[in-house]
Amino acid sequence: MTRARCPQETKRCYDNAYSFGSTTTRGAWQKVSTLRKQGILPATVYGKNVEPIAIQIDERAFANTFRKVGTAVLVDLHIAGHDPIQAFIHTIQRHPVSRNVVHADFRAVNLNEETRADVPVGLVGMSSVVARGDAIVNQTLYAVRVRAKPTDMPPRVDVDMSKVERLGQPVYVRNLALSDVYTIETPGDTIIVSLTGIKRRGPGGA
Incomplete structure (x- = not known):
């Protein structure tokens, strides 16, 4: 997890944004229980004019970032086969016993529109x-x-x-x-x- 660079088309640099680095899509054949055992967090990206994308990210990187930024700081998602997506962490689901995060939703945003x-x-x-x-x-x-x-x-x-x-x-x-x-x-x-x-x-x- 690193600090994000600003897209060239944006006039203002958002220095407080974070990046998860390389993020891959998640195939329908991949069982989420298997991913979690491997330290991988299943997640979904959605938003206005963005088709929902099932992704998988490093669980530890996500936990560290969420602890720092919560739901009000931009994160950069670099997903294979897609342009970089700027998003907020929208919701998370936790295990009822361990309280570990088991799923996350990212809400993609347009940097030029209010949200x-x-x-x-x-x-x-x-x-x-x-x-x-x-x-x-x-x-x-x-x-x-x-x-x-x-x-x-x-x-x-x-x-x-x-x-x-x-x-x-x-x-x-x-x-x-x-x-x-x-x-x-x-x-x-x-x-x-x-x-x-x-x-x-x-x-x-x-």
């Missing part, structure tokens, strides 16, 4: 209330729906917890920083995170 993705919400900094041990963080929203051109899609959006200074002060989606290149479509009145007070026991344990 939507669920972008992770990260928490940065620390509230002074939490630092004093008077509260704990209660995050209830972990991703927001974002509309943007693929090259403008943020890998994540952050909440600065150092600005949350009191109990009863939830952070809403509408409090997220605005951007000129992408739009957050999740309703603004959705709560992302709040602080829950910690009851301190007195000397007698009451």
